Amino acid sequence: MTKVKIEGLKFSYGKARILDGLDIAVADREVLSLVGPNGCGKTTLIKCISGILRPQGRVFLGERNVASMSRREVARYIGYVPQSTTSVLTTTVFDTVLMGRKPHMGWRVGDEDLDLVVEMMKLLSVEVFALRDFSELSGGQKQRVLIARALAQEPEVLLLDEPTSNLDIRHQLEVMETVRSLVKRTGVSAILAIHDLNLAARYSDTLVMLKDGKVHALGDPFTLLTKENIRTIFGVEAAVMRDLDRPYVVPLRSLDGERA
Numbered sequence: 001m002t003k004v005k006i007e008g009l010k011f012s013y014g015k016a017r018i019l020d021g022l023d024i025a026v027a028d029r030e031v032l033s034l035v036g037p038n039g040c041g042k043t044t045l046i047k048c049i050s051g052i053l054r055p056q057g058r059v060f061l062g063e064r065n066v067a068s069m070s071r072r073e074v075a076r077y078i079g080y081v082p083q084s085t086t087s088v089l090t091t092t093v094f095d096t097v098l099m100g101r102k103p104h105m106g107w108r109v110g111d112e113d114l115d116l117v118v119e120m121m122k123l124l125s126v127e128v129f130a131l132r133d134f135s136e137l138s139g140g141q142k143q144r145v146l147i148a149r150a151l152a153q154e155p156e157v158l159l160l161d162e163p164t165s166n167l168d169i170r171h172q173l174e175v176m177e178t179v180r181s182l183v184k185r186t187g188v189s190a191i192l193a194i195h196d197l198n199l200a201a202r203y204s205d206t207l208v209m210l211k212d213g214k215v216h217a218l219g220d221p222f223t224l225l226t227k228e229n230i231r232t233i234f235g236v237e238a239a240v241m242r243d244l245d246r247p248y249v250v251p252l253r254s255l256d257g258e259r260a
Contacts, residue, residue: 002027080159235255
């Protein structure tokens with residue numbers, strides 16, 4: 001089953017073309033990671049899929065075109081986890097997760113809403129923080145709470161924009177393990193914009209390499225993470241180790257001097 005299908009997607013900020021004719025499909029229970037250099041369009045693509053931005057081309061959520069859906073309908077299909085958690089939410093963790101029920105709630109919070117919030121908090125192991133202020137949590141704890149909030153929407157797809165940015169290595173692994181486990185356990189699909197190639201390789205089923213607003217390559221990590229692709233996409237000479245269960249990239253040197 002295809003959860004998200006992108007056809008001929010283009011997007012520009014003014015005269016600056018950011019995305020140029022993308023075709024991507026995301027399957028059921030798939031973790032797909034968008035990788036590429038800064039400015040290649042990863043975050044813009046996430047926002048186009050979520051309906052925050054209105055691109056040219058078509059984005060389908062299941063069988064429906066995002067352009068024909070209301071914000072509330074999109075929010076029922078997609079759970080969005082933003083790039084940064086630096087903004088201070090002056091709410092408890094419980095109330096933060098409860099915000100995810102907004103697309104489904106009327107004027108009152110029902111017992112089923114409260115039960116689901118508790119269930120999602122337990123799933124993400126954040127129920128012990130229920131009465132703490134969100135702003136008091138560590139970076140990794142905040143990310144888990146925001147993922148719980150997104151899951152409280154009962155989505156078919158999770159969109160995560162740089163979910164490991166500004167996290168230490170322990171919390172990076174914690175967040176990525178959580179996402180991978182959720183996809184396999186709950187049946188949602190996940191689309192991540194991510195910088196770290198090794199995290200992407202370890203936890204993704206599919207990689208999309210973006211360059212200059214286009215899909216340079218799409219496929220599994222073993223196929224895509226080659227010295228040639230890394231040189232072309234990132235301008236870096238790298239060694240790619242193949243003796244682990246996933247490919248592992250070791251950057252060696254920048255090629256800026258050669259290009260000059």
